[in-house]
Amino acid sequence: MKIEFHSIGIIHTPFDNLEGMPIQPSSAIGVKGTVELVKDLTPALDDLNEFSHIYLLYFFHKSTSLRLRVSPYLENKEHGLFATRAPNRPNPIGLSVVKLITIENNLLHIENVDILNGTPLLDIKPYVMQMEPTDALQIGWLEKHNTKLHSKMSDGRFVDN
Amino acid sequence: MKIEFHSIGIIHTPFDNLEGMPIQPSSAIGVKGTVELVKDLTPALDDLNEFSHIYLLYFFHKSTSLRLRVSPYLENKEHGLFATRAPNRPNPIGLSVVKLITIENNLLHIENVDILNGTPLLDIKPYVMQMEPTDALQIGWLEKHNTKLHSKMSDGRFVDN
Numbered sequence: 339m340k341i342e343f344h345s346i347g348i349i350h351t352p353f354d355n356l357e358g359m360p361i362q363p364s365s366a367i368g369v370k371g372t373v374e375l376v377k378d379l380t381p382a383l384d385d386l387n388e389f390s391h392i393y394l395l396y397f398f399h400k401s402t403s404l405r406l407r408v409s410p411y412l413e414n415k416e417h418g419l420f421a422t423r424a425p426n427r428p429n430p431i432g433l434s435v436v437k438l439i440t441i442e443n444n445l446l447h448i449e450n451v452d453i454l455n456g457t458p459l460l461d462i463k464p465y466v467m468q469m470e471p472t473d474a475l476q477i478g479w480l481e482k483h484n485t486k487l488h489s490k491m492s493d494g495r496f497v498d499n
Numbered sequence: 500m501k502i503e504f505h506s507i508g509i510i511h512t513p514f515d516n517l518e519g520m521p522i523q524p525s526s527a528i529g530v531k532g533t534v535e536l537v538k539d540l541t542p543a544l545d546d547l548n549e550f551s552h553i554y555l556l557y558f559f560h561k562s563t564s565l566r567l568r569v570s571p572y573l574e575n576k577e578h579g580l581f582a583t584r585a586p587n588r589p590n591p592i593g594l595s596v597v598k599l600i601t602i603e604n605n606l607l608h609i610e611n612v613d614i615l616n617g618t619p620l621l622d623i624k625p626y627v628m629q630m631e632p633t634d635a636l637q638i639g640w641l642e643k644h645n646t647k648l649h650s651k652m653s654d655g656r657f658v659d660n
Binding site for chain 1 (some may be wrong): 637
């Protein structure tokens with residue numbers, strides 16, 4: 339079953355290269371960017387400015403190859419792809435929570451951005467902690483890297499060219 | 500710019516109809532389901548069983564029409580589409596955090612499911628609270644419905660047919 343989506347905007351960030359990028363929004367605190375939504379969709383932004391954080395769903399447009407097992411940035415041990423956020427996914431969809439600073443017409447000014455410059459936008463959703471799980475979390479292989487999660491930067495290992 | 504994705508599995512749940520469904524995972528506590536991943540991708544599940552919660556990204560396959568402004572389940576006032584989780588999106592991608600109970604080969608047993616039976620799966624990502632924002636949250640129009648978020652059910656208002 340094939341599913342056709344289309345880019346609904348472009349995410350502008352300071353990161354023109356995958357190498358040296360923060361690997362998660364929490365290691366990108368203060369990094370500013372903008373989301374340029376296609377103008378026709380501007381009415382769909384009404385009331386979004388009342389939310390402090392939003393999910394961005396986007397297309398990992400630089401990810402060309404599927405890898406079922408990957409060595410993530412935090413360690414050299416291999417893990418199943420779905421136990422990581424590596425971009426080499428069967429459907430290369432990226433997901434980040436960013437801080438929403440302000441909205442001007444079809445431009446969203448955002449902060450804590452861990453996204454490559456020029457990334458095609460797929461969707462915007464409000465971030466609502468009340469909809470997240472409240473029971474105890476287990477985070478598998480990431481547990482031992484807990485203190486590193488906020489500072490680790492990428493080293494380009496998922497770059498295909 | 501067109502982007503072609505494909506279904507990588509099917510989400511099985513008790514909800515054959517949109518009406519009466521929980522509108523969020525937090526109002527679906529204890530509801531069980533399974534994710535049937537295409538068999539070729541089974542190696543990509545390695546180590547995922549160590550995580551207690553996962554993100555499911557899926558295709559809102561019953562959503563046929565784009566609406567730029569919607570009245571969400573919690574109130575009859577209209578809001579911009581992107582300030583809601585309504586399915587009538589330019590790219591109808593759904594996002595839920597569910598509890599991962601166990602994995603048998605290509606079958607994931609999950610709980611707290613707010614997804615329609617037969618929904619095509621797009622991606623699975625580990626849920627890691629450490630990657631979520633830690634600063635103060637504002638949740639706009641949802642704030643006044645805070646106590647209702649865990650119990651409200653859908654009334655089929657986004658059903659096209």
